[in-house]
Amino acid sequence: MGEFKVHRVRFFDYMPTAIRAMAFNAHTERLALARMDGSVEIFNFTDHYFQEKVIPGKDSRSIESLCWVGGRLFSAGLNGEIAEYDLENLRPKYSLEAYGGPIWTIISNTQGTQLAIGCEDGTVKLFEVLEEHIQFERNLDRQKGRIISLSWHPSGTHIAAGMMDMIRVFDVPTGHAVQRLLVDRGFGGSKSRETVVWSVAFLSDHTVVSGDSAGKVQVWDGHTGTLVKTHLVTKWDVLALSVSKDESSVVAGTSEGTVIQFQFIAPTLHQQQGKEWVRTRTFKNHTHDVRALAEIETAIVSGGMDTHLVVRPLLEKFDEKSHASGLRKIHFPHRNLVSCAKKVGLLLFQFPGQLELWRLGDSDGHGKPGDRLPLERMPEKLLLLKRKGEDHICCSALSSCGGWLAYSTVSCVRIYRLQTDNNNISITKVSKLPKALHSAHQLCFSSDSSKMFAASSQSSVLVIALTQSECKYVHTLKPKSGSRQPIHLMTTSVDGKWLAAANSDCEIHVYNLQKLKLHCIVPVYGSCPSAMGIHPTTNNLTVVHADQQVNTIISQLYLLQDWSRKLQKQGLHNVWLDRDTPVTHVTFNSKNPNQVVLHDMHMFCIIDQSLPLPDQKTQFYNQMTLRSLSEQERPSHLHAFKICKTFQDLLCVSLLDDQSLVVVERPLLAITSQLPAPVRQKKFAT
């Protein structure tokens, strides 16, 4: 296929923040995940754990706990506020001061009619969940000391509250505390320190399970208030507990990064009586605190200080090895944080608080494959643009000529004009923006930089015309389907005629930009698009879905292209389908119309549509084999998927106009090295 000059970029210091809380909605199979910076992410567990939505964080927001009520998502944090999220516009809908000091936890009853929060001042406050709002109902008896954790009995009559050194059981109708369970302190030096009950779980048989800072998981009888069993699991803290739906298993997350499973089983086989809670398994997928935990039907989901989300399948729930039975680690967001100006070799990096603009280096040397070329010009950081206000940046874009830059937060959009001559760069903010443009879920420039597209509410797209002097509102493109979901992908064609936009309902709308109207809706496929691109010469739309399917659609006819049809018929190679990270970027080779460049976190792939498709028996990763073959033998072994795994932990792979590849790597080791030291390090043979 040929040689490529690769700009291997490692200077994007992307640093995800720690996971603080999570809540799983069993009904919709969505996992809500809160990070330390106040951002909330929604993962769709039915669709290959795809990260569907991201609600950007805010400086003043801190989330301690998340809670689903039906399809509604609530959070509470140490700023003392309860917030409900608007999942269609990806922003908080409203927030409510609870007047109880910092809030440590928020839960709902099984009926979904009430919310309870635990406050620093020792109160448990009940809120009524109304149609569009929540309303304060009453306080339970106020206690001395903060309420750290809460758990509602499934019947709704009792609440267990974890506090300092004790657990209280409240009778909800009267509001009185009916039980007081004293939790022992740690041994030795920690005797003088209060024990924090980080987590409680109230089971339907009135068993209370607690996890505390002394490293114990304790099982209590909630009727009598007596301790049934103590499991000392760690020298440090037990931070999180989660109960399976059938209440047969409890998992506990600890500071040393382990997740420990307890199961309610009889000590001997075939015996139904005398079941007890027994410690069964230990999972170690984290190096740091496991702060958030959810036990779902077939897996344990955990996250914490070390920033990645782990989905650990419970293998006894699977009959055979399948895609779902593999361990998943989600390190990077499933969307682009890097924009690339292909014509001029500029890169824009998006951080929550700032944007960085870099110019790539240069080398005029030529080398053999595997060589590193001498650098003639070093890469250069041209610009560091800090956002204004408290809201974090949710999306950004750089025009392909490098002349325009735009970013958006939930409250505002900013557009800048960039001028670079030789070594000087000047940036001017475009001062007057159209009123309609107040926030965007996605931003995108047309390839000639004359227009900007902003994804707005209800899947609509604003078209903004850019000229040197001003930017003017042109039109709003609206989908016919009436979907209210946000757009998470947008792409334009090089000739400026087409715009494709994909939303979380898996709909892809193709608009004709000359007529400014909807051209077609691509037939809805069951999996969410994770990346798409419009071919520069044929204007075919290539879509990659979260389930790794690759479809190419002929734009004029909205039909599957022949190649794609063949692919559908033959099916993708299993190795391709088993990859566990979604493709996040699609680009094309303008010189060779047959070539499509895709990448996920662990590889990038050039698909050559002129070559035969691999069938299940062909070796899929065949680059090494091809290298060892002679020129004559090679053609018979070629197939369409050319995969390069030389570069790892990829955030972006793009093909510049000069045919050189840009590869933005963010080594996980570099992220790990920025984390604080773990409490416990694995030593050999321990």
Add this chain to the structure above:
Amino acid sequence: MAALYEEFTLCGLVQTQNASDSPIQGIERDGDSDHAVVTDSTRSVTLYKVSDQKPLGSWTVKQGQLLTCPAVFNFQTKEYVVVSDNKVIRVWKDEDLNLDKAFKATVTADVWRVHSAPGGEPVVLFQRGAVRFLDSLLSAPQQPIEDVLSEEEVIRWSTNIVAEEQHFVLFTTEQKGECCLYVQRLNPNTLQKYRLEREDSGASPLSFSASLRDKHLNLLYLYPNGCVYQSVVAARGYVGLEGVQALPRSLRLRLAVGEGELGAASAVALDEAHVAVVGVPHPSARTGKDFLCIWNTNFQTLQAGKEMAGRIHGQVWCYLGKLFVPHGKALSVIPYDCQKSSLASALGKLRHTGIAVSKSSVAVPSWNTLLHGDQPQGPTKIVETRKSKLSRKSQSAQALTVDQVLELIKTGPVDEVQREVEALVSRGDAQDLQLSVGQLACHLVARSQAETAFYTPVALAQLVQTQFLCHSVCPGLLLLSLEHKDYFLCQLCLQLFPDIPEVVTCACLKTFISVPDGDVEMVSLEPDSVSFMEGLVAAGARGGQQNGFSPPLFEEDSCDANHQPKPPQDKKNHTLQLEACPVGLHKAVLLNEVLQTPYSDNFLLPHLKDLDTQQVILFLQYLQFVYLKYSQDVYTQTPGLRSPTMTQIIDWVCLLLDAHFTVLVMAPDAKGLLSNLQSFVKSQVKLFSELGKIESSLQELHKMKLSKDISQYSIEVIELF
């Protein structure tokens, strides 16, 4: 070439009542490279910005008080320190206006100087020779100060030198015309005393200047007769060394002084080749001594000169490329520039003139020997300035020519021969000597061999030290010296001759081993090699007694000593061997010389068989002793000192064993020795096999490092098929 640039006046000077006294006590550096702290001889300290020629601040003590030491700048605390009335230490900062309100502390003894240098704490040197850190002194000003110097000994000059980790205070004293150099090392504190060689005139040096170069302290001093000598002291001293040592010197420069002796003059070393001199007449000027000159000591050439208006007080300071010279009514600053220039560098042959190099003798004349081969230890120097060379022409008419001396050697009495040879050697040119030295030596040796009574050790030693002799030029010399038990000459020959045949080496070895210890101990030997041996012996002794802790031996660490309990007798024997050197000190020095003599195995081996068993055992014991010393951590080799290397020792052990293996195996008293040697070998083999084992892992590590070196950005080429 060196050059003096246009001078400028930093400040005017007030004439003191006594015109011979300088109005300036001292000039010191500040934290700023452009500042100079000038202390006048009475009451005030002034801070100048040199490039602007203007004062930045001035501080004065009250009428009636007197500054007795130049103010210095404490680089650590950014404070100035001065001593008034010998006992009151005053510390103040830049922003303080009044010196009387500054911090004062009165100490119990008279202070000579406070010294400060960048990178080191200031130190206080008392008039009786005690040294204290300023900080510790100020924290307890009333602490008792001991007397280091004897009653009549007075400090003439002092300085301090701060190198990376070492801190030295150097001071010279004078007592009844005898000059001594004290080197006080700080942290740990050791004091070493050296006696300067006496100048014939009995005069004491006019000025001193010290610098640190290649881990050696170089002391440069000027005598009233115009001789500039240099002495070298190793910066890394031997702690165990007690007593006063003679300080060898070498003549760097002989300045023409005109009529009479120099009065107020001073020399300061600018770099390794250049010396700035004030108060010495200019060679081309008729009268007056008020010149500032820069001399190149390698070529004895005047590089730059400048007449200073008015009287020069014999003071010069040199800081950061500027010379400060008080003269007449002004203090002038003269920027200078020294560039390394030498014929050798032009030819690309310049080697660093360290001790190690200068000692490697070369029998063939080369530019190096002619230019840089001067031997610091050699008592005779053939170094003259052009001027003195001119003046010599008239003298040489009276002296004897080489031929006359050769005639004299054939018949003349010992004293006369000795004197004439000495005179000839000391005045001859390098080129002339090259030819005559061999003849002289041959004649001397021939007569000595013929007449047993005739022997001229001093003259022969001098001839050898010219370094123009080698064994093949005068084959009888070394054997002659052995015959006469002139061990000093033997040592010189072994050191300086590159071509001693193995048979002679062996003869020397045999003689050295069998000579009774008592005979050798009286002989004076080359001091460096003796001090090396003293250090080696002392190192072990110290290590053995330190807190009762004895560091584990190299071979004990890894071999059978740990695995199987040795019989107690063996153990005792073992420790004995370790602690005591089996031969006397001077004998050991001589043996070391043999060890360092070049040889080739094939030729040496047959001659080694001449040694008898007892000699072999003794020599092996000695080699084992040195080997053990080297293996210990306690003793680390001093660079620059001539000492046998580890490889040389091992090679000799091997050779001896090869030559006498059967005899040794049979000899009962060699049993312990052999088993010890075997354990060395075992440990070595073990070490190497361990190294061999990890070699591949280390190589792998090396490879890994290469591949891991991925920077923030690179442009790479990949190929896809």
